[in-house]
Amino acid sequence: MSDQLSADFVVIGSGIIGSLTALKLLKQGASVVILEAGPRVNRGQIVARFRNSPRKGDWMSPYPSVPSAPHPIYQPKDSGYLVQAGPYPYPAEYIRQVGGTTWHWAAQAWRVVPNDMRIKSLYGVGVDWPLTYEELDPFYQEAEEIMGVSGAANTGSPRSKPFPMEPVEETWAMRRFRERLAPGGYEVVANTTARNSRSYDGRPACCGNNSCQPICPIDAQYHGGLAAEAAEAAGAKLIPNANVYKLEHDAQGRIVAALYYDPDKNSHRVTAKTFILAANGIESPKLLLLSSSDKYPNGLANSSDMVGRNLMDHPSTSLTFYAEDELWLGRGPQSPSSINTLRDGAFRSEHAAYRLDFTNISQVLSSTQALIAEGVYGAEFEKQLRYRAAHQVNVKNVLEVLPHPENRISLSTQKDSMGIPKPQASYSIDEYTRRGADVSKADFTRIAELMGGTDLRYSPEGNYANNQHITGTMSMGNDPKTSVVDGFGRTHDHENLFIVSTGVMPTAATCNSTQTGVALALRTTQHILEQFNVRTPGPATSTS
Template sequence: MKNITSADVVVIGAGICGSLLARKLALAGQSVLMLEAGPRVARGELVNRYRHSAFKSDFMAPYPFSEMAPHPVFTPEANNYLEQGGPHPFQAQYIRMLGGTSWHWAAQMWRFLPNDFRTQSVYGVGKDWPISYDDIEAYYYEAEVITGTGGSPDTGSPRKQPFPMDRVPASYFQQRITERLAPAFKVEDDCTARNSRSFDGRPACCGNNNCMPVCPIDAQYHGGIAAASAEQAGVQILTEAVVYRIEHDAQGVITAVHYYDWNKTSHKVTGKTFVIAANAIESAKLLLMSTSTQFPDGLANRTGQVGRNLTDHPAIGVTFDMDEAVWPGRGPVSPCSIGQFRDGDFRKEHAPFRLDISNASQVASVTKELIQEGFHGAKLDETILHRASRRVSLKNALEQLPDPENRVTLSGKKDALGLPTPHLSWHIDDYVIKGTAATKLRYEEIAAQLGATNIKHSKAGAFSNRQHITGTLSMGKDAASSVTDAFGRAHDHPNLYMAGTGVMPTVGTCNVTLTAVALALRTADQILAEVIHA
């Protein structure tokens, strides 16, 4: 396609948030250009790459790596793209290609709880958002309708309308876990963007059980579908376009962006309104790179807030063998969870959490475990069947409080285009440590109720990332402690907006994509309102 040099709105990043924002603007009559650093890859090719990969547990296996738009790689021999400043590693995992990281997600589309927007006022911890649950409720529903979301109706998040999609029927595994844990623990269907019937030209889920890293039939919504819908609405998309500088005038109004193609030829695009919709790490990196005489520390960073308050859901897990065969591995990977510890007065003292119950096939991990234990031959086959049919795996999602010292800065390393790579500083505070102790108590109760043996907890002091990367572009009323206003507009630049998880002031206890998409749709309405009144 011929390169476009101007548009009403220029969107940087073609993930689920940028794509659905761009789509909404285009449907309202705006000319929209979306720039994506990574390549365009068809789902069939991704499925084929995964099918032929020897490492089925690697969620990045289907997604091509490019030195021109590198993403994090965590292998012993990798010269990792992310420089870790510690003290705890922040092992972010994201995809730089058309459609973004939701290609390999679990499609969980949870609403925040009303109290998640006001933790400082109610519990004396964290931050209050500049908006309330009521401000975003209609946008939650708009996003659910687009993506075909279904789930449990009584998750604690008030709904004015029912889910647009019925849930995928519960597997035998889910049914037995639910029955065995009741009434002490309430197991609820995950809120997911997964078809239980034909919808939007895509089929119903047939239970392939590799939703992560790629749904082979597109029963599960993802950013690739969002990007395609944006293109159908008239959005022009340029892939392999790595934005490296944002240009402004004397008043701080953004006038253009500059990008490299993969041959390192520089191009310039002008527009009226600009939206940064890359992930929370890459968006912060771009703003920090875009220095000028007027903004020596980067754009939108007059008060030094860009890149700060980097958060995720630090997680610990447990596995054990149940006292009956429940056969995980049939149906969606992530079907259900326990949400009764997401809110309460205890939030004044320790992190709230949600418990995810995995339905992933346990055959590969059990086989590896048994080989290491010395099993072989017929005894190996017999024991694989016994353990894999009983293996239960849980992982929590602990709320981490925003901390300005947890942050993204620029490292001294350069990528293949000569651009600086991200440097991450991250630590785990006592609020999370106390929440971890509370989680372990619940794990013990659950294991006892399910007759567990062979119980294995995460290594003490070790946390895994849930890849719910938030903060770094926090919205707020006060420019001294935030980057954007309540609509995602940069405090320092009247025509620069941010979309994605980076604008979220806090991370809550659930997957963050639905909230980020809802905010992006709300930002699109604000942009359109300003166009009408211009």
């Protein structure tokens, strides 16, 4: 084992949450080492991979898995990294590299609605959070000002301050959705996104390129690569290709070291006063379970047996149809608008809440593939392609799921290329979520009617797409018997181990989880700094 490094804080994971946590610590004078399992990349490399990829519809193609830090890959075939235990498949996609998975996100930066945090008290389902929306509001704002977030005022999430900027210009297609659906009582609004509508923090405004996923070619949308760059500029020592496989503890249960493998499987040891686990809701519980010992035979932070449990995401069903108008999806952001009026209500005692989200992804590729599969060629091919590319649209739901302990991440008996046990997913979709999908089908049908829709194609019954919003698995709560961390992200079992991750969210609500994960992390970091008696000037407003 090589000579060890040491710092005030070790942050494990260089994604958007880990890097912004490190940045806030660094600005108060702390020393920070960031350990990242994957390699260092840059935007130019990713853009080149995307342009050269033969699989343009595969958003993971610019992000290959590396042997020293594998991640799930499903095309052209399943890499088998995330082992499926069923009964329903959970094909999570995420990236292990400097900056993490938000390199290829849709930049949706929603807040939860206040009632999401007390659904047990209000509706008798799920669990309540150990903090209130009002307590999280200033940290949501801090996150939005760092990333540069815009959105509509009427999303159901109250604000004490305005968005940092106005939304990106509305596309023609979304304007027609808004105009034609309004008489039917559907309010279409701009999505809340971390995407510039004007120059912000040294980055340009959105240029309308329709490749937000897998990569914004000009960094108009914020991502973890920018956060990692800012943390390094502030003084972080970021070590790529550092695959952490174990956390060590002392006799009192305090964490004393992180052990990692480099690509040659040489082991290294890093010590610190405080450890912050910032990987996602799959890799973080995997590490805690891997770090078992005589004192903690079930893994670290796991006296409750809740590590890895309550895995949540956002399943979706959808409707594809031909609108009456020529809409020509494909100019501007891929996911620009949605309907948010179904995110909350008394119905949540009976079935899942949901958002309705409209795609703006170009229909040329999917229409071409469909026509070739149908055996259409020549002049008829050209005629059909023009029609389909102009008129084909899609609406999907983003369904709430409830926490269930049997939905979980555990350690597989299989090992990866580094000899580390692979994570295993046990997953199912309950009747509460299925009932929400059934109810939303009526909304799909009415939307198609209002758009003059024809050839309505609903997703197959019982078939749910996955949105890659990995939530739960290390839930926060006041009771150490039913949760992994407290309301500030400190593990109940280890006083100097904190977790910042979407995995600490007790419920999934109906919105993409990244923004809430960042806000919770900033709140945790503020708490850590106050515990160390560091005077803080207040929320950051820029990464520069």
